[in-house]
Amino acid sequence: MDWTRQIDAYCERTDFTFWSEPLNALTNGLYLAGAILMFARTRRDGLPLATALSVMLGLIAIGSFLFHTTATAWASAADTAPIGIFILIYLFAVNRDVLRMLWWRAGFATAGFFPYAAVAVPLLDRIAFLRISDFYWTVPILLLVYAPIVARRNRATAAGFVAGAALLSTSISVRSLDLILCEVFPLGTHFLWHSLNAVLLPMMIEIYRRHMLEGAQRAG
Template identity: 35%
Template sequence: MHWMQAVDLYCERTGPGFWAEPVNAFSNAAFVLAGLVALHRARSDGADIWIRILCLWVAAIGVGSFLFHTFANRWSALADVLPIWSFVAVYVVFTLRRTFALGWPATGGVLAIGLAAIALVMRLLPDGIGERTNQSTQYLPAVLIFVAFAAAFAWSGRPGARLIVSAGLVFALSLFFRSVDLAACAHLPLGTHFLWHLLNATMLGLLLAVALRHRLPPPAA
């Protein structure tokens, strides 16, 4: 069946077995830990339901990625990418609405402009760069979002600007390790993809910390 077709993308995987990528699989615990630690803080701070949902979403990213690095087939690849990109979409909308207090029309306008800019940049990428970077170019939109948010936070003086910049730098480093996984395979049989997991979990933890700075005030007694 198409959905059961095996997928082999990473250096550590040397066969079709469930535990053929043990380090890549278990390093996803970092996402779950980041989400649950942030959730504990959110509850302690009385954060609203949307921030708590974002925390659980980060934990779900770890679960989806674990499924992909164990089952390693088409359906688990979908379980991997859906939580990631849906989190990106929800976090962007959350930030535009909560942090920058944009109404829905303005939010829609910003999203439309952003998607058009991303589409243009992706179209201008050189041919073959995806293969040379282990398909890491799919995450270029996230890089562009970080650049835009860092500039917007710094210009507006919103709380969390340094955290956004730090998260962006951590993501850039994680993207490097994802890109060189196969190239480094001859010298490092373990590969470098697990560092993508650990650094991305750190990055998401920083983004949740930014969200917590913009939690709604508790309801009046």
């Protein structure tokens, strides 16, 4: 694979100069702000998985900035890899700490994301609009599957999952509209995907954080 291959994937980019996607690049600062905020909170509360999620959010900011400036294959990998790792850490945290699985069962359940995505993505590809962001749609679907299960233990956490699924569905839809609306909106809509997710991802960390703190209070 040619890791230096350049990629023109978004409406805002008109050439391969560094600042050809200024909005897409600069809105990654919103991710970074959320990462710093949640890192401070989760470190203070002594929640290692929540802190790991905050670190991954910071890496998402860096990777996405690199991709929307250099527009190369290696930067694309730096953009998407932290997102995938964030999903897996969050899923493990939910399985272990919300559903109270033993760590090895939580790991096994988390690994189930791979066959789930392998089945779901081809099904999503049958619908043209969903095909654009097919992998990302697997996440709000999974949140909605988990919500009623989580509700048996904590309704507030389950409600957070539903709210997260709704916000993520909105942001994925906005992402998918980027090239579709390019002719009528040359700036594109990808920067709105960043802006909405900069709210969503810290929110999801906060939902997990509050669940853990409530559990600690009940235990105390």
